[in-house]
Amino acid sequence: MNRRRFWTFFWLGLSVIFILAGLLSGEFRVVWQKAVTVCLECIGIG
Amino acid sequence: MKTERKRRITQLAAALGFNLDLLSLARGQISQTPTKGICLPALNCYSCPAAIGACPVGALQNALNALRYNLGVGQKKLGLYVLGSLGLMGAIGGRLPCGWLCPFGWLQELINKIPGPKIQIPSVLTYLRYVILILLVLLLPLLLVDASGLGLPWFCKWLCPAGTLEAGVLLAMLNPAIRSQLGFLFAWKLAILVFFLVWMVLSERPFCRVVCPLGTILGFFNRVSLFRMRVDLGRCILCQACQKACPVNIRIYENPDSERCLRCLKCEPVCPTSCIDHGFWLAEKKTEGKTPVRV
DSSP states (O other), rough: OHHHHHHHHHHHHHHHHHHHHHHTTHOOOOOOOHHTTHHHHTTTOO | OOOOHHHHHHHHHHHHHHTTOOHHHHTSSSSGGGGGSSSSSSSSOOTTOOOOOHHHHHHHHHHTHHHHHHHHTTOOSSHHHHHHHHHHHHHHHHHHHHHEEEEEEEEHHHHHSSOOOOOOOHHHHHHHHHHHHEEEIIIIIOOOTTTTSSOHHHHHTOOOOOHIIIIIIHHHHHHHHHHHTTTHHHHHHHHHHHHHHHHHHHHHSSSHHHHHHHHHHHHGGGGTOEEEEEEEEOOOOOOOHHHHHOTTTOTTOOOOOOOOOOOOOOOHOTTTTOEEEEEOOOOTTTTTTOOOOOO
């Protein structure tokens, strides 16, 4: 396996593990909660 | 169908697809769809009323600025979901979303078509994006926190013109309650937006090249992503046609994995020897590594 292929699969695998770990700890809900609330900083109020 | 035509259609489809909740837009309120927990592969503000996904840069800052609070109250929310989403985007396409999906990138291309003097961006300015990523997106949200341990999304608050355009201006127009609260910060962000809009007329993709933290993160993955550019150096004649067509002014034959490359593929059709190629490859090609022949 060449070096590039190794790092491609390393990052793909690590990313999937991170996503699953994040989903299991309820982070999808945290992102959603923030995204459905008007971000005062983004719009230039807060 | 020509690649550039395909890209235009994809950019239009992505801009509409990422901002599909037109009912919320009509009401002047931001969308509440369940899909807003998904990080989009683009700089598309989640406070845009029609947005149906989350901006990964905003989500990353919010994960970091709440990290110390979460750890303080014993919640193991480390921002892994956002980091994983960014890693997945990068490992699959590198900066491919910059060239093909990002609505703010597309806007820059459209505005640059306005006739007028065109200026090149000094390459030293392109290093600013690393400072912005490290300082405004990573360090300040993580380190500058209040007594409860909560910080601020510094990049969104003080710099991001995409948020001002897609969310601030739209909500100010559509929602009287928000309009009544506008003050200095909005004026500051509006000035930054105007500055970038003018710069977009003069230069190609100034925000992507000088500021964008998402492009900077995805650019790190250009070296390892499944999608890659490839140059057959045995056929390259160093004519520089690719550099002239490149919106970020790189020589693709020197480094096909350059982290500045947007993977817009504009270099491919202009190459007189058709030595530039792209695809989802893992294996190396035998011709790589040869010395180009100047004619």
